[in-house]
Structure formats: structure tokens, C-alpha cells
């Protein structure tokens with residue numbers, strides 16, 4: 001959130017032990033991306049076993065965790081990504097993958113209980129017809145129309161649009177540590193950069209095509 005450093009001062013209640021089966025690089029990829037995906041899918045989406053879930057941006061930092069978490073919760077997962085990432089998204093457990101450069105999932109006639117737009121590239125209006133009767137569109141990126149739709153859909157029954165700024169909860173980090181140690185979730189790391197090349201790391205990520213997470217090493 002605005003800087004990178006070798007050390008940071010945190011209150012003891014704000015830290016969890018690193019998963020024993022991860023390298024430091026793999027562990028560094030977890031706290032924000034996996035937490036955010038968990039909170040969107042479980043806390044806002046109310047994900048349940050048997051739910052049909054579509055993840056947009058399934059190959060990205062949030063998306064690679066979201067696919068694995070949705071599978072852990074027993075959902076039937078469809079991942080949306082471009083051609084080069086189809087194999088990656090399948091390898092982390094997606095039941096089905098759709099190449100967004102070739103197919104428009106909204107024209108397929110499928111309906112989903114949750115559409116998690118991890119990269120905020122779609123919209124509630126576009127996804128609405130692909131949501132089940134009480135389906136939920138979750139987006140990590142706020143836009144004015146989305147905030148208005150969120151307000152409007154919160155007042156009526158049926159399909160919902162939801163955005164939030166995910167809170168940092170240590171209990172969720174501990175939950176993720178347990179899932180990782182049980183082999184249910186892993187980090188997908190695209191590249192590692194040394195601290196001195198942090199600017200290059202940001203340039204790469206901001207191009208918007210990272211495959212999983214980019215990590216700064218020390």
C-alpha cells in the first residue's frame with residue numbers, strides 16, 4: 001500500500017506464521033491476493049458447494065487464488081482468461097476455461113450463482129443475463145454505475161451487484177495458512193524481482209497480464 005521494505009513494524013495480533021510448506025516468495029504472494037479472493041467469494045458471495053462460479057481474470061494475482069478457493073468450497077468453477085493462460089487456469093483446478101479473446105461467455109446461455117470479476121473488466125449490466133435468479137456479481141473495482149447498481153440491487157430482491165474494499169483480517173490469514181498446509185491452495189508466481197528493481201516489477205504488473213503474482217525478493 002504505497003511502499004516496499006525489507007522490514008515493517010506490525011502489532012503481534014496482525015501477523016500469522018508463514019505456511020511451513022511454502023518458500024518465502026510463495027508466502028509473500030498470499031496475504032493480500034488470497035485474502036481478498038476469500039473475502040469476496042465467502043463473505044460477500046456466500047459461496048457454497050455445488051454453486052456455479054465464473055472467475056473473470058482467472059490467471060491473475062487474485063484470480064489464481066479465487067479459482068483454487070472456489071474449488072475448495074466445492075463450487076463448479078469456470079475460469080475466464082486469454083489463450084496463453086488456458087492451461088494455467090486448468091492446472092489450478094478450473095472445471096472449465098473460456099478464452100475471452102475467442103468466446104463471449106454471456107452468449108453461452110449458462111447461468112452462474114456467482115460471477116467474480118477479479119479484474120473488474122466486465123460489468124453487472126453485461127453479466128446480469130448470465131446470473132442465476134439470485135446470482136451475485138462481485139467486482140474488485142469500483143465504478144460509478146457499479147456503486148449505483150449495488151445500492152439499487154440491495155433494495156430489491158434477485159440479482160445483486162457487490163463491490164467492497166477487502167479488510168485485512170488475521171483470522172482469514174490463519175485460515176489460508178491451514179488450507180495451504182493441507183495442500184488445498186498454492187501460490188502461482190509469475191516473476192520475482194529484487195527490491196532494487198521494484199519499479200520494473202510495477203511496470204510489468206501494470207501492463208495487466210501477470211500470470212499469478214509478482215514478488216519482490218530480498
Ligand SMILES: NC(=O)c1ccc[n+]([C@@H]2O[C@H](COP(=O)([O-])OP(=O)(O)OC[C@H]3O[C@@H](n4cnc5c(N)ncnc54)[C@H](OP(=O)(O)O)[C@@H]3O)[C@@H](O)[C@H]2O)c1
Nearest residue numbers: 057059060061062082118119121140164165166208209210
Ligand atoms: N477491492 C479490493 O479490496 C481490491 C483488493 C485487491 C485488488 N483489487 C483490484 O483487483 C484487480 C485485480 O488485481 P490482480 O492483482 O488480480 O490483477 P492482475 O494480477 O494484474 O491481473 C492480471 C490478469 O488479468 C487478466 N486480464 C487482463 N485483461 C483482461 C480482460 N479484459 N478480461 C479478463 N482477464 C483479463 C490477465 O490475463 P490475460 O493476460 O490472459 O489477459 C492477467 O492474468 C486490480 O484492479 C486491483 O486494483 C481490489
